[in-house]
Amino acid sequence: MSLINTHIKPFKATAYQNGKFIDVSNETMKGKWSVVVFYPADFTFVCPTELEDLANNYAEFQKMGVDVYGVSTDTHFAHKAWHDTSDAIKKVQYALVGDPTATLARNFEVLIEEEGLALRGTFVINPEGQIKIMEVHDNGIGRDASELLRKVKAAQYVASHPGEVCPAKWTEGAETLTPSLDLVGKI
Template identity: 90%
Template sequence: MSLINTTIKPFKATAYHDGKFVDITEATLKGKWSVFVFYPADFTFVCPTELEDLADNYAEFKKLGVEIYGVSTDTHFAHKAWHDTSEAIKKVQYPLVGDPTATLARNFEVLIEEEGLALRGTFVINPEGQIKVLEIHDNGIGRDASELLRKVKAAQYVASHPGEVCPAKWEEGAATLKPSLDLVGKI
């Protein structure tokens, strides 16, 4: 069964954010769009490039009312140490969530049990706590924040325009489709 359109499970975790340790729960996400970006581990190779790319695009996500959460099975203490020592991670202004019990990684079905690490999983969550976009792939393949931004805009558009859908490569301001019997076989 897919996690698409399911409501996220209850959780409690600690994040490193703005120089402090803060608690994050499913209630924290309610009422706004959120993106969970799971990655394997702090102090690795592809992970800092992805988190830095998100940091470079963070202002655009914030303009859309979206909070990003970087999540790994490391502790919030490790996130702070990484933030203090990595030039790429120093740019991160969004919460870095510690998941040492792997509760979140299990809830979102990205845990590699035998390694205790998460796959690269990306989840766009609507203000009601439902997963609207998910992408999970091999840990050797880095993600692109601009593509994630496009997907968030599409998810927000569809949510605010019932009866419309976004075609492939849709960009903000481009034409959408209104599925109907008249369109069958015409696209």
């Protein structure tokens, strides 16, 4: 069964953000768009490149009213230590959520049980707490924040324009489609 259009399960966690430990929960995410990005572990190889890419695009997410959460099964203390020692992670201003009990990784179905690590899972959640986009990668494959931005813009567009859909490679300002019998076989 897919998690698409399901509501996120209740959770409470501690995150490191901008020099402080903060509480994060499913309630924290309600009322605005959220992106939750799972990654395997702090102090690794592909992970800092992805988190830095997100950090470099964070201002754009913020302009769109989107909160970003990086999540691994490390603790919030490990996130702070990584932030303090890595040039790439020093750029991160969004919340790095600790999930040492793997509750979130299980809730989002990305936990590799035998390793206690998460797969590279990306989830876009609407203000009502529903998962609108999910993408899960093998841990050897890095993600692209600019493509994630495009997808979030499409999800926000579809949410605010009922009856319209975004075709492949849709970008902000491009034409959308209004599904109807008249379009069948004409695209």
